[in-house]
Amino acid sequence: GAVVSQHPSRVICKSGTSVKIECRSLDFQATTMFWYRQFPKQSLMLMATSNEGSKATYEQGVEKDKFLINHASLTLSTLTVTSAHPEDSSFYICSAVSGLGSTDTQYFGPGTRLTVL
Amino acid sequence: GENVEQHPSTLSVQEGDSAVIKCTYSDSASNYFPWYKQELGKGPQLIIDIRSNVGEKKDQRIAVTLNKTAKHFSLHITETQPEDSAVYFCAASIGSSASKIIFGSGTRLSIRP
Numbered sequence: 001g002a003v004v005s006q007h008p009s010r011v012i013c014k015s016g017t018s019v020k021i022e023c024r025s026l027d028f029q030a031t032t033m034f035w036y037r038q039f040p041k042q043s044l045m046l047m048a049t050s051n052e053g054s055k056a057t058y059e060q061g062v063e064k065d066k067f068l069i070n071h072a073s074l075t076l077s078t079l080t081v082t083s084a085h086p087e088d089s090s091f092y093i094c095s096a097v098s099g100l101g102s103t104d105t106q107y108f109g110p111g112t113r114l115t116v117l
Numbered sequence: 118g119e120n121v122e123q124h125p126s127t128l129s130v131q132e133g134d135s136a137v138i139k140c141t142y143s144d145s146a147s148n149y150f151p152w153y154k155q156e157l158g159k160g161p162q163l164i165i166d167i168r169s170n171v172g173e174k175k176d177q178r179i180a181v182t183l184n185k186t187a188k189h190f191s192l193h194i195t196e197t198q199p200e201d202s203a204v205y206f207c208a209a210s211i212g213s214s215a216s217k218i219i220f221g222s223g224t225r226l227s228i229r230p
Contacts, residue, residue: 006160032216043206043220044161093160097216104216106151108160 003027004096006109013084014117021079021112023094029074030096034106035067038091050077084116119144121209123221131229136197138224140207141189149210150183150190151218154203161206165192194226202228 003026013019023033031052036044048069049057056069066088068080077096081088093111097104120143130136142150148169153161167174167181167190174181178197183190190209194201204225208218 004160034217043222046217046219049217105163105166106216106218107163108153111158111160113158 002098002105002107004094004107004109006094006112008112009110010113010115012115012117015085016083018080018082019084019114021081021092021094021114023077023079023096023109025075025096025098025107028096028098030077030098031074032097033071033077034095034097035069035077035079036093036095038093038111040091044093081114084114086116089114089116119147119209119211119219121207121219121221123207123224125224126222127225127227129227129229130197132197132199134197136192136194136201136226138192138205138207138226139189140191140209140221141187142209143188144209144211145188146212147188147209149218150181151208152179152181152192153206153208153220155206155223156203164205197228199228199230202226 005024007022033050035047037047038044046059047062050069050071052071058064071077091111095106095108123140151166152164154164155161165176165179165181167183178195180193204223206223207221211217
């Protein structure tokens with residue numbers, strides 16, 4: 001159980017285009033999902049918290065107009081990188097929270113490798 | 118702000134030996150401490166976690182210890198195998214919520230055959 005999927009696994013796009021990444025919790029419902037960014041040989045950096053039915057909460061320094069997050073259902077959150085540029089190239093990973101309160105646990109997706117040319 | 122420090126950054130051990138990774142955290146309100154294993158090109162995989170109401174938890178070859186007074190926790194892997202080679206991340210919850218977590222910088226573990 002507790003499986004999180006991401007699609008696509010990798011994407012290459014031209015500078016100036018937009019890219020949408022999907023994150024799904026396959027066997028549980030998640031009112032909260034998170035989006036992270038990871039550069040090579042570095043740790044995960046939290047970008048935003050995605051809450052079902054409400055606006056996402058962005059971490060300091062993350063442009064909300066550039067990284068659009070939509071959490072339309074309890075099993076799906078999407079991250080859209082708008083007007084992508086080469087510096088947006090990175091490994092994007094989502095996670096979904098399973099459980100409630102003192103027993104909740106965060107499970108991660110397999111990641112999406114974005115390359116902007 | 119909240120901070121998690123992780124040591125060592127790299128660790129090489131002989132197959133069959135034990136590996137220990139240590140982390141310290143700054144937020145005294147943290148009460149949830151997961152450990153993740155990340156293989157190259159993949160997402161982090163939860164391998165074990167511990168909550169503040171216990172001091173130790175074990176799952177086969179993996180164990181985690183927690184010292185809330187000193188604000189540090191450790192991952193212990195015994196009888197290491199080649200497939201244990203990966204990057205390991207510790208994390209600590211921000212405040213009392215187990216949902217939002219902050220990661221350590223990671224430890225690259227290599228198992229020598």
